[in-house]
Amino acid sequence: MPIEILMPALSPTMAEGNLAKWLKSEGDAIESGDVIAEIETDKATMEVEAVDDGVIGKILVPAGTQNVAVNTPIALLLEDGESADSLSDRKSSNKVQPQAYEEANKKEDSPAMSSEQIVGQPTGAVIENRDILYAQGAVIEPPPFDEAAFFTDTKELSVREALRDAMAEEMRADETVYLMGEEVAQYNGAYKVSQGLLDEFGEKRVIDTPITEHGFAGMAxxxxxxxxxxxxxxxxxNFAMQAIDHIINSAAKTLYMAGGKLGCPIVFRGPNGAASRVAAQHSQCFASWYAHVPGLKVIAPWSAADAKGLMKAAIRDPNPVVFLENEMLYGQSFDVPTDENYVIPIGRAKIERTGSDVTITAFSINVGKALKAAEELAKQGIDAEVINLRTLRPLDRWTILESVKKTNRIVSVEEGWPAAGIGAEIAALCCEHVFDYLDAPVTRVCGKDVPMPYAANLEALVLPQSDDIIAAVKKVCYVD
Amino acid sequence: MVSAKETSSKEERNENSTTNLSIDKLKKFYHDMLLIRRFEEKAAQLYGMGLIGGFCHLYIGQEAVVTGITSVQKHQDTVVTTYRDHAHMLACDMDPKGIMAELTGRIDGYSRGKGGSMHMFSLEKNFFGGHGIVGAGTSIGTGLGFAHKYKNDDGVAIAYMGDGASNQGQVAECYNMAALWDLPVLFVIENNKYGMGTDVSRSSAGQLYRRGEGYGIPGEQVDGMDVLAVRDAAQQALNYIRSGNGPYILEMMTYRYRGHSMSDPAKYRTKEEVSSMKDERDPIINVKSILLEMDVEENDLKEIDKEIKSIIKESATFAQESPEPPLEDLWTDVLVESK
Structure with missing residues (x-):
């Protein structure tokens, strides 16, 4: 049977085009790859190449024809041994292929999945997976964890030591774990977080890189x-902005793009947010940047126990994890369980202080400020519940919402800018799920919406302070 | 240390090549290159029918590069490339049906329809993508090489990039690290003369194969239209790398007959330029004439043509019959899921 040569789509958006010119005539022998015609699209004139070998039996659409729909047969190609006579009684049989095109196009008009199916809650009882439920916006109880049981035997460690111990324990347990970065080996870490790791694990596994974030992130x-x-x-x-393409495009998206066949177990870690007096380029919180991205897990520990238990979880996790530390916390000490099995589930917040009047959510350094504010508020008769978020993606929606159902008021604290921030996400979450429980508007305490100034007095103004938290809490409690 | 050098002379290579080559090996080159070409032509056709969407970058004209290199790589070696990647997958022996079905966005595609033309992977065949960001694949390839060295598995990472990518900063960063740590990485620059519509002479200072000189990485410019020249250069480079000497750069001088992607009319070059490459330098015609000179019957080659035609036909049918992914697949594979 003769082969139909169809009007091709020559760009992702082309639906029709003009058949400008035939470069072959009826009776011409053509080989696959020969240019047979020129077609004008809305953007350019393009050449059409033959895909099959044969002889042009009949030209169905003459040169100069305007607005020829994609997939219209434009010529008939005779294969070996076929004669042009067979074409005379031929009926146009544009069944199979044009239909496929129509179907392909139809989808643009009517999306494969209706908005009803996507928005909000899971589509049915079929999917019971926590991460999938999370992606669908569900509120689910966090993974179970009897944390108190680990605190029967503790020792005091700085956040810095806790991070180092977590990495060392996991490196002892798994030969494939290695640490790479600027000054991590011989210098023992720019902030001494990797102290002693080179001595224990050698230069094969503790690697000083050149100052080349984009390259080494991609290499990792x-x-x-x-x-x-x-x-x-x-x-x-701050320097990871040089490498953010690899964190997002290469690490976070590959599993999905590979249909689940190739993952990327990796931890990106380092100090995040403002240190002290280092000005705009060195003082930025990236929490909301990374929390925005599906395919990543994002962790922001506060205490040394958080640091230890969450770092171990991050290294063991089969997914890319962004681990946001804080320079100002490195030297602070806390009780840390001695049990090496102390691994905090990712996606579970911790209620650091229970209270009944107002919920305060915070992460990283602001957990300490929130607890300090809560102590002061208690003296003034306001009983605040303080939630240490610990994980920013997946966010523990359940713990936040259950707390608000109890307290009916919430203040979110973060160091980052307000726009599209973690607090904005929490406000939306509360509006969506506990609107009727709220006795006051959800209120945010954020870093001021300016680049970080250097001057000490201005810097202090930018960063959330306990007094700012106290003021916000009083506002939502309608107390002067 | 080998230093950067110009294309080795054709006579020298021909002498090596034809004497060392059996007819079977040449036939295999012919087969493998023709498979790529016919696959790409079919992809173009399906694109024209609206069955393949979005971006679709064809490899037609460049077949000798990946075919020659793959012929001398070992099973433990790993490969990563750019978005012009169908050929590299075929060369890695990935199933044409699975590749074509990914192009049509179907469930039996290598990425279950979630990746498309630029994003397919096969751990089984040591193929690590398929990357859409220019230059990013080079860093990932350097990382594959880092892992080979770490695991001490005698593998070499083969990292393909285009002439456009070689101007990305991260490529220089990776040359530095690969040389610094003697990583087993073969950097292959497929210089097809145009980064999208920009002639390489308008984008790149100096010679691309010499970009590693400052780091002590040997580089070589090779006739990328000649599969035997490619094979010989790759063999030498891989021997050098596998002996623990660190990375190597091969700049393959090649040419794509088609536009940058399907929607590029390629007006930035003359018809004469394209047709002179097609008529005088075509890698497939080149091997075919060597075979005919060696008294291989034309009919033997026709058999190969026929075999390939049927493979391609089968893959196109498969890619149209395979269903689209089920709607619940939207949510899977975002994370390696916890229970």
Whole structure:
């Protein structure tokens, strides 16, 4: 049977075009790859090449024809041994292929999945997976964890030591775990977080990189795909902006793009947010940037126990994890369980202080400020519940919402800018799920919406302070 | 240390090549390159029918590069490339049906329809993508090499990039680290003369194969239209790398007959330029004439043509019959899921 040559789509958006010129005539022999015609699209004139070998039996659409719909047969090609006579009684049989095109196009008009199916809650009882439920916006109880049981035997550690111990324990347990970054080896870490690791694990597994964030982040991703479990230290998260393409496009999206066949187990870690007096380029919170991205997990520990238990969880997790530390916390000490099995589930917040009048959510350094504010508020007769978020993606929606149902008021604290921030997400969450429980508007305490100034007095104004938290709490409690 | 050098002379190579090559090996080159070409032509056709959407970057004209290199790589070696990637998958022996079905966005595609033309992977065949960000694949390839060295598995990572990518900062960063740590990485620059519509002479200072000189990485410019020249250069480079000497750069001088992607009319070059490459330098015609000179019957080659035609036909049918992914697949594979 003769082969139909169809009007091709020559760009993702083309629906019709003009058949400008035939470069072959009826009776011409053509080979696959020969240019047979020129077609004008809305953007350009394009050449059409033959896909099959044969002889042009009949030209169905003459040169100069305007607005020829994609997939219209434009010529008939005779294969070996076929004669042009067979064409005379031929009926137009544009059944199979045009239909496929119509179907392909129809989908643009009527999306494959109706908005009803996507928005909000899971589509049915079929999917019972926590991460999938989370992606669908569901509120689910966090993974179970009897944390108190681990605190029967503790020792005091700084956040810095806790992070180091977590990495060392996981490196002892798994040969494929290695640490890479600027100054992590011989210098023992720009902030001494990797103190002693080079001595214990050697230069094969504790690697000083050149100052080349984009390159080494991508390289670490490649090594993770090829069987290793890298921990990448960014001297600070500010410098990771050079590498953010690899964190998002290479690490976070690959599993999905691969249909689940290739993952990227990797930890990106380092100090995030303002230190002290280092000005705009070195003082930025990236929490909301990364929490925005599906395919990543984002952790922001406060205490040394958080740091230890969450770092171990991050290294063991099969997904890319962004681990946001804080320079100002490195030297602070806390009780940390001695049990090496103390691994905090990712996605579970911790209620650091129970209270009944108002909920305060915070992460990283602001947990300490929130607790301090709560002590002061208690003296003034306001009983605040303080939630240490610990994980920003997946956010523990359940713990936040259950607390608001009890207190009917919420103040979110973060160091980052307000726009599209973690607090904005929490406000939306409360509006969507506990609107009727709220006795006051959801209120945010954020970093001021300016680049970080250097001057000490201005810097203090930018960052949330306990007094700001106290003022916000009083506002939502309608207390002067 | 080997230093950067110009294309080795054709006579020298021909002498090596034809004497060392059996007819079977040449036939295999012919087969593998023709498979790529016919696959890409079919992809173009399906694109024209609206069955493939979005971006679709064809490899037609460049077949000798990946075919020659793959012929000398070992099973433990890993490969990563750019978005012009169908050929590399075929060369890695991935199933044409699965590749074509991914192009049509169907469930039996390598990425279950979630990746498309630019994003397919196969751990089984050591193929690590398929990357859409220019230059990013080079860093990932350097990381594959880092892992080979870490695991001490005698593997080499082969990282393909285009001439456009070689101007990305991260490529220089990776040359530095690969040289610094003697990583087993073969950097292959497929110089097809145009980064999208920009002639390489308008984008790149100096010679691309010499960009590693400052780091002590040997580089070589090779006739990328000649599969035997490619094979010989790749063999030498891989031997060098596998002996623990660190990375190597091969700049393959090649040419794509089609536009940058399906919607590019390629007006930035003359018809004469394109047709002179097609008529005088075509890698497939080149191998075919060597075979005919060696008294292989034309009919033997026709058999190969026929076999390939049927593979391609089968893959196109498969890619149209395979269903679209089920709607619940929207939510899976975002994370390696916890229970």
């Amino acid at each position: 991703v490649g090594s993770a795909m090829n069987g290793l479990r890298p921990i990448v230290e960014f001297m600070t998260w």
